[in-house]
Amino acid sequence: xxxxxxxxxxxxxxxxxxxxxxxxxxxxxxxxxxxxxxxxxxxxxxxxxxxxxxxxxxxxxxxxxxxxxxxxxxxxxxxxxxxxxxxxxxxxxxxxxxxxxx
Amino acid sequence: xxxxxxxxxxxxxxxxxxxxxxxxxxxxxxxxxxxxxxxxxxxxxxxxxxxxxxxxxxxxxxxxxxxxxxxxxxxxxxxxxxxxxxxxxxxxxxxxxxxxxxxxxxxxxxxxxxxxxxxxxxxxxxxxxxxxxxxxxxxxxxxxxxxxxxxxxxxxxxxxxxxxxxxxxxxxxxxxxxxxxxxxxxxxxxxxxxxxxxxxxxxxxxxxxxxxxxxxxxxxxxxxxxxxxxxxxxxxxxxxxxxxxxxxxxxxxxxxxxxxxxxxxxxxxxxxxxxxxxxxxxxxxxxxxxxxxxxxxxxxxxxxxxxxxxxxxxxxxxxxxxxxxxxxxxxxxxxxxxxxxxxxxxxxxxxxxxxxxxxxxxxxxxxxxxxxxxxxxxxxxxxxxxxxxxxxxxxxxxxxxxxxxxxxxxxxxxxxxxxxxxxxxxxxxxxxxxxxxxxxxxxxxxxxxxxxxxxxxxxxxxxxxxxxxxxxxxxxxxxxxxxxxxxxxxxxxxxxxxxxxxxxxxxxxxxxxxx
Numbered sequence: 095x096x097x098x099x100x101x102x103x104x105x106x107x108x109x110x111x112x113x114x115x116x117x118x119x120x121x122x123x124x125x126x127x128x129x130x131x132x133x134x135x136x137x138x139x140x141x142x143x144x145x146x147x148x149x150x151x152x153x154x155x156x157x158x159x160x161x162x163x164x165x166x167x168x169x170x171x172x173x174x175x176x177x178x179x180x181x182x183x184x185x186x187x188x189x190x191x192x193x194x195x196x
Numbered sequence: 197x198x199x200x201x202x203x204x205x206x207x208x209x210x211x212x213x214x215x216x217x218x219x220x221x222x223x224x225x226x227x228x229x230x231x232x233x234x235x236x237x238x239x240x241x242x243x244x245x246x247x248x249x250x251x252x253x254x255x256x257x258x259x260x261x262x263x264x265x266x267x268x269x270x271x272x273x274x275x276x277x278x279x280x281x282x283x284x285x286x287x288x289x290x291x292x293x294x295x296x297x298x299x300x301x302x303x304x305x306x307x308x309x310x311x312x313x314x315x316x317x318x319x320x321x322x323x324x325x326x327x328x329x330x331x332x333x334x335x336x337x338x339x340x341x342x343x344x345x346x347x348x349x350x351x352x353x354x355x356x357x358x359x360x361x362x363x364x365x366x367x368x369x370x371x372x373x374x375x376x377x378x379x380x381x382x383x384x385x386x387x388x389x390x391x392x393x394x395x396x397x398x399x400x401x402x403x404x405x406x407x408x409x410x411x412x413x414x415x416x417x418x419x420x421x422x423x424x425x426x427x428x429x430x431x432x433x434x435x436x437x438x439x440x441x442x443x444x445x446x447x448x449x450x451x452x453x454x455x456x457x458x459x460x461x462x463x464x465x466x467x468x469x470x471x472x473x474x475x476x477x478x479x480x481x482x483x484x485x486x487x488x489x490x491x492x493x494x495x496x497x498x499x500x501x502x503x504x505x506x507x508x509x510x511x512x513x514x515x516x517x518x519x520x521x522x523x524x525x526x527x528x529x530x531x532x533x534x535x536x537x538x539x540x541x542x543x544x545x546x547x548x549x550x551x552x553x554x555x556x557x558x559x560x561x562x563x564x565x566x567x568x569x570x571x572x573x574x575x576x577x578x579x580x581x582x583x584x585x586x587x588x589x590x591x592x593x594x595x596x597x598x599x600x601x602x603x604x605x606x607x608x609x610x611x612x613x614x615x616x617x618x619x620x621x622x623x624x625x626x627x628x629x630x631x632x633x634x635x636x637x638x639x640x641x642x643x644x645x646x647x648x649x650x651x652x653x654x655x656x657x658x659x660x661x662x663x664x665x666x667x668x669x670x671x672x673x674x675x676x677x678x679x680x681x682x683x684x685x686x687x688x689x690x691x692x693x694x695x696x697x698x699x700x701x702x703x704x705x706x707x708x709x710x711x
Binding site for chain 1: 277280281283284285287288290291292294295296299411412413414415416417418423426427428431432433434435438439442446466469470472473476477480483484698699701702705706707708
């Protein structure tokens with residue numbers, strides 16, 4: 095007999111999996127949204143801040159902008175790293191347990 | 197350098213040569229792909245046999261349009277820093293695709309994102325509503341791309357607008373019609389590699405004149421045009437406008453049908469994740485390159501020459517390639533830009549055709565029961581129809597200001613497609629009625645509000661005052677879609693769908709089927 099779906103999703107392992115997945119996703123999403131909307135709201139409210147020339151040929155806005163671009167990529171890297179290790183292992187364990195119970 | 201006269205717009209032997217090579221290779225691939233494209237899964241998703249890395253490149257290829265290469269480089273060359281703000285907006289949606297939808301999307305769907313929304317809801321109403329959202333997104337994006345490509349090709353090669361449109365349409369139809377997703381994916385991959393290589397070489401050639409240090413280049417720009425080119429200008433001024441546009445770009449990326457469809461070309465959720473990581477990396481790198489290319493053009497070509505050639509600055513990257521690498525390099529970059537145009541419209545057409553055949557024909561008119569060869573045939577007819585429509589729309593909108601249509605496509609994607617997709621994945625109580633309300637509200641608000649916005653009401657229809665204040669409607673239309681989804685689900689619950697949520701949830705997270 096295969097376990098039915100309701101039993102699986104109420105199992106502590108599955109609920110822990112869903113909880114940690116959304117915890118990680120939520121944190122990374124909030125960082126990305128915060129960085130981007132923070133950036134454009136600073137632009138909207140105080141343009142002069144990012145216009146500050148910090149060196150010849152460099153305004154503050156340039157490194158900040160590049161930082162957000164690199165951050166976006168780095169965050170996807172963090173997620174992949176986490177998911178490939180923690181998440182996939184947890185999924186594999188739950189799947190193995192399901193197989194055994196068949 | 198002051199006496200620089202460009203050969204852009206004249207027939208260029210190198211570019212014709214490079215372009216012929218590109219066309220021969222891609223049509224050759226299409227020929228081989230055609231032999232391997234028999235089933236619906238082959239046609240729509242290349243049989244799911246694309247690797248994560250390949251799909252990442254193809255996703256980047258789908259996203260890096262000629263408009264973003266030539267347009268953003270041009271914007272930077274004329275406005276400086278503002279171009280970077282624009283690029284950042286287009287990039288930041290990618291991480292959200294990864295965090296919020298990539299894995300469930302791959303695990304729950306087969307060919308289109310509507311598969312996910314309709315997974316446990318009533319097929320017909322959902323498929324019809326989702327098709328409207330998808331097709332509108334695809335069509336507005338397609339019009340913007342076709343009209344842009346006609347004018348770009350005219351500027352680059354001196355080819356008449358109409359001829360350019362018909363040529364782009366014909367080659368694009370050949371890729372999709374005969375080679376399906378397999379050919380389309382390889383066209384994207386080749387184009388992405390060419391575009392990234394071309395842009396990288398261009399940047400190296402520019403930076404070699406500035407001691408390989410971009411800051412020296414920015415300093416030269418500052419010396420020539422003042423510190424204002426390094427500072428934010430008029431692009432972001434009203435905070436509400438900025439937030440609304442930001443929402444459209446971020447969540448619209450996560451609702452573009454031709455991007456979402458690519459997640460079904462890889463074998464599993466792990467490969468889907470990897471493809472977003474690869475795509476985000478290449479797109480990020482590409483936007484950094486276009487920023488340097490823009491400043492290179494500003495300093496080495498000069499703003500007068502750039503805006504003299506095209507008011508929007510679209511020829512900046514090409515002029516720069518001519519100044520740094522001569523006519524031959526110009527030919528190469530122009531051919532790459534042309535290839536870029538072809539690849540992007542091919543991806544859009546395939547997504548639109550899949551919606552027409554898989555969502556509408558099979559799941560609405562044939563109640564989900566259609567023979568394999570019948571569905572492939574319908575998909576091919578849809579491809580041909582949509583390709584011809586794209587050409588017709590490209591011709592019909594000649595000379596029109598269609599730039600707003602990209603913003604509109606993103607607004608519809610963010611309002612009609614993304615909320616329904618996310619809610620169907622995460623919320624047990626999301627009902628059929630709620631989903632239809634959400635998609636209908638998102639689409640209607642996005643379209644109506646953009647017509648009443650300054651973008652269309654003032655800039656295009658020439659009225660003195662806009663009725664709706666924001667330039668992009670996403671802030672209202674996307675929130676409206678989420679609200680309507682909730683309200684509709686509360687008013688009319690769907691117990692059958694709630695009962696099936698457990699099974700959907702197991703599959704979404706574990707990628708396995710259970711009873």
